Amino acid sequence: MSDPLLRLSDVEVHFEKEQSIWDFYQDPDVVHAVDGVSLDIEENDVLALVGESGCGKTTLGKTAIGLQQPTGGSVEFRGQDIWEAKAGRGDVPFEEIRQSLQIIHQDPGSSLNPNQRLVEILSEPLRHVHPDMGSGERRERIFSLLERVGMSPAADFGDRYPHQLSGGEKQRVALCRALLMNPDVILADEAISALDVSLRVEMMDLMLDLQDVFDTTYVFISHDLSNARYFTEHGDGRIGVMYLGELVELGTAEELIEDPRHPYTNVLRWATPELSLDATEAVDPPMRKIDIPDPVNPPSGCRFHTRCPKAREACKGGTPTREPVDGGGQEVACFREQPEHAYWESDPIED
Amino acid sequence: MTASHSSTATSAVDASDTILELRNASVTYDDGESYVLDDVSIDIERNEIIGIVGESGSGKSMLASALLDAIPDPGLLSGEVSYYPEGGERVDVLDLDGASLKELRWEEVSMVFQGAMSSFNPTMKVRGHFEETLDAHDADRTAGMARARELLEDLYLDPQRVLDSYPHELSGGMQQRALIALSLVLEPDVLVMDEPTAALDLLMQRSILVLLEKLQEKYDLTMVFITHDLPLVASLADRLAVMYAFELVEVGPTEEILGHASHPYTRALLNATPNLDAPLEEMEAIEGSSPAPVNVPEGCSFRPRCPLADESCRVDAPEHSTVVDDHSVACHHWEDSAGEIPLNYAPDGGTSADVDADGGTPDGMDADGSRGGGER
Numbered sequence: 001m002s003d004p005l006l007r008l009s010d011v012e013v014h015f016e017k018e019q020s021i022w023d024f025y026q027d028p029d030v031v032h033a034v035d036g037v038s039l040d041i042e043e044n045d046v047l048a049l050v051g052e053s054g055c056g057k058t059t060l061g062k063t064a065i066g067l068q069q070p071t072g073g074s075v076e077f078r079g080q081d082i083w084e085a086k087a088g089r090g091d092v093p094f095e096e097i098r099q100s101l102q103i104i105h106q107d108p109g110s111s112l113n114p115n116q117r118l119v120e121i122l123s124e125p126l127r128h129v130h131p132d133m134g135s136g137e138r139r140e141r142i143f144s145l146l147e148r149v150g151m152s153p154a155a156d157f158g159d160r161y162p163h164q165l166s167g168g169e170k171q172r173v174a175l176c177r178a179l180l181m182n183p184d185v186i187l188a189d190e191a192i193s194a195l196d197v198s199l200r201v202e203m204m205d206l207m208l209d210l211q212d213v214f215d216t217t218y219v220f221i222s223h224d225l226s227n228a229r230y231f232t233e234h235g236d237g238r239i240g241v242m243y244l245g246e247l248v249e250l251g252t253a254e255e256l257i258e259d260p261r262h263p264y265t266n267v268l269r270w271a272t273p274e275l276s277l278d279a280t281e282a283v284d285p286p287m288r289k290i291d292i293p294d295p296v297n298p299p300s301g302c303r304f305h306t307r308c309p310k311a312r313e314a315c316k317g318g319t320p321t322r323e324p325v326d327g328g329g330q331e332v333a334c335f336r337e338q339p340e341h342a343y344w345e346s347d348p349i350e351d
Numbered sequence: 352m353t354a355s356h357s358s359t360a361t362s363a364v365d366a367s368d369t370i371l372e373l374r375n376a377s378v379t380y381d382d383g384e385s386y387v388l389d390d391v392s393i394d395i396e397r398n399e400i401i402g403i404v405g406e407s408g409s410g411k412s413m414l415a416s417a418l419l420d421a422i423p424d425p426g427l428l429s430g431e432v433s434y435y436p437e438g439g440e441r442v443d444v445l446d447l448d449g450a451s452l453k454e455l456r457w458e459e460v461s462m463v464f465q466g467a468m469s470s471f472n473p474t475m476k477v478r479g480h481f482e483e484t485l486d487a488h489d490a491d492r493t494a495g496m497a498r499a500r501e502l503l504e505d506l507y508l509d510p511q512r513v514l515d516s517y518p519h520e521l522s523g524g525m526q527q528r529a530l531i532a533l534s535l536v537l538e539p540d541v542l543v544m545d546e547p548t549a550a551l552d553l554l555m556q557r558s559i560l561v562l563l564e565k566l567q568e569k570y571d572l573t574m575v576f577i578t579h580d581l582p583l584v585a586s587l588a589d590r591l592a593v594m595y596a597f598e599l600v601e602v603g604p605t606e607e608i609l610g611h612a613s614h615p616y617t618r619a620l621l622n623a624t625p626n627l628d629a630p631l632e633e634m635e636a637i638e639g640s641s642p643a644p645v646n647v648p649e650g651c652s653f654r655p656r657c658p659l660a661d662e663s664c665r666v667d668a669p670e671h672s673t674v675v676d677d678h679s680v681a682c683h684h685w686e687d688s689a690g691e692i693p694l695n696y697a698p699d700g701g702t703s704a705d706v707d708a709d710g711g712t713p714d715g716m717d718a719d720g721s722r723g724g725g726e727r
Contacts, residue, residue, distance in 0.1 A: 205636070272553060
């Protein structure tokens with residue numbers, strides 16, 4: 001079998017906190033943003049990363065597309081280590097890898113240059129990829145893509161500045177800009193979170209629609225399980241659940257929602273609003289503490305043990321590894337999956 | 352069911368106990384050229400939690416500001432806003448002078464805005480905010496701070512740690528909870544919240560909702576919760592009011608709205624919302640976009656996007672009709688909407704019950720998870 005599009009092996013990203021001059025002789029605080037994540041992403045794939053604020057999903061996404069250098073482990077693009085290539089030691093030119101990996105940011109307002117018209121904003125990537133293309137052909141390509149994303153008349157939109165667009169339109173332009181690079185992967189970092197609820201489905205449909213045309217893989221970051229479900233079920237992909245820098249569960253939307261194995265996945269499920277009358281009463285969250293621990297000093301053992309309703313003393317010890325569930329595609333990192341584990345003999349943690 | 356016409360959004364108010372009353376409230380800009388709130392009437396009952404739902408730019412924040420006579424300049428508020436203190440005389444909010452308005456705003460009705468970061472002074476510790484608020488209203492500091500500590504504990508915060516922190520030292524969720532505690536320190540009866548959880552992740556949003564429900568019971572509060580997120584507020588609110596293009600289009604108890612939404616817009620909104628139960632292929636976006644304040648369509652403002660629209664919708668702006676008791680809707684064709692726009696989820700909870708059973712909620716939770724939204 002050939003190499004996957006992206007292979008993350010034991011990726012670790014630690015940040016040192018800034019410190020004042022008085023702390024000079026002390027070791028700096030280290031934020032554990034991502035720890036020990038291994039993951040393969042295939043061509044034409046859809047992967048959603050979900051988790052609460054501060055769980056490291058954005059850092060992991062940026063590491064996957066080579067925007068953030070991991071402090072440990074490696075990231076390979078079709079078998080080529082991205083950071084080796086950047087250092088000039090690779091077989092594939094870094095420029096090529098860089099072009100193949102694109103990003104759409106959360107806030108479309110601040111990711112578009114306010115002083116440029118849309119035509120100018122969208123010409124930039126084309127000039128980069130096709131330096132020989134004439135300006136007439138460029139305009140044609142841009143206009144047809146704008147029409148494709150529902151912004152017509154394209155000539156009229158092309159002459160506008162970003163502030164003359166609505167939030168949804170700006171995000172479409174950001175998507176166009178990423179697509180014009182002909183990328184293999186687009187990281188959509190909370191790309192629909194800033195949009196109105198009623199516009200989110202439309203934007204997701206558009207992204208998936210264009211996936212068929214452009215043959216791209218999406219890494220879709222969201223804190224909302226129902227959006228991740230919609231996106232991955234339509235795109236036939238998987239959801240990865242992150243907690244405090246670790247990937248604790250991986251599976252299809254159906255697997256995670258019908259049969260969440262990790263107690264934290266169950267918490268995310270609880271947090272997702274439902275429209276049925278059964279759900280109209282607020283129920284206490286299935287966890288012991290509301291606030292996420294400080295990633296400077298992540299809890300020992302299983303990092304979720306400080307909030308987990310099922311935690312026992314054994315969870316403070318070793319770190320659970322991600323194992324397949326029943327030999328299927330779903331993977332989970334929890335001691336409760338191992339019938340022989342000391343977990344079952346130990347006492348529940350008392351707060 | 353009769354389609355009796357009534358000019359107000361709530362019809363069964365006679366027997367109940369109204370705390371805030373909005374009558375024909377309009378907000379205009381540009382010398383009456385554009386309306387950002389158009390002739391809205393609603394009664395807010397004592398001790399209820401009402402959710403006001405609308406898209407961005409539907410005028411829902413204007414409605415919140417109108418309740419406190421706090422429309423930003425140069426907007427002009429007309430109509431009537433009344434506050435009924437418990438056992439007291441009616442207060443005409445728009446008639447109050449500066450000092451009485453200031454009293455009303457924190458001590459009777461208080462407000463929480465979205466984005467806690469910009470509500471706090473970054474150079475002042477959280478304790479300072481509480482003390483300053485107490486001093487500004489000549490309240491007793493010792494008793495006030497004791498109450499502050501209790502409120503913070505109610506919100507699952509460590510009072511000592513939070514009071515001695517600067518706002519930036521707290522996470523977004525902690526800041527927002529501290530802000531809610533601050534808004535309650537002068538013991539108001541009504542808490543108006545404008546997107547109080549919008550900038551937070553879903554987990555924190557839902558956690559805060561659970562805490563709000565507990566606060567409401569403990570302190571007998573009336574809550575007005577303004578949001579664009581219908582499914583989120585549905586788990587908290589007793590009643591829902593749906594806004595479209597600066598008007599209230601549908602008002603009713605939460606289970607009525609979820610189960611028997613009658614306005615085509617409400618039904619489209621419910622169908623457009625991603626949730627865990629709905630079959631994916633039936634989820635669809637609402638075609639078109641909501642109107643800007645300068646060119647609201649004649650007649651029914653939802654007409655250009657509505658599958659049921661006909662000539663009468665172009666000519667007449669629909670009045671509110673009564674669906675059942677306290678469920679009213681502003682639509683000429685509300686009786687046909689259910690047939691025309693089927694909902695894509697099971698409002699009777701058929702599918703979700705199965706999911707819940709598998710979900711493995713922790714022991715003892717299932718008992719509370721039973722149905723019954725607005726039975727209070």
